[in-house]
Amino acid sequence: DVAHGAAYKVAPTVFKELGAEVIVMSDKPNGLNINENCGALHPANLAAEVKRLRADVGFAFDGDADRLVVVDEKGEVANGDSLLGVLALYLKEQGKLQSSVVATIMSNGAL
16 A cells, blocks of 8 residues: 555555565555555555455555555554564574664654
8 A cells, every 4th residue: 555655656666576466555646645544544444455355465655655554464553663673673683683773752662
């Protein structure tokens, strides 16, 4: 779900180039419909579609593509803090992260 916004061309292209089968949602920006009942601000729509299509995963960007939420195959939403935590643990296991993660002031302190 590209929220009728900035990622509407680049995100599908990148995922396709990575070998993914891509089904795009909310990819018809008209200058007025950005974030309109779609994208990272409304992940329930993507969650329902992921479950309906029996997709492995879904990605939702917000209109200016600075936020991302991921939906798993069960339709459960992982927010940015969850994603950062998972990536940090993965990088730590790979020996590519020593001990620190930098996050925004908006991030959850439990991170």
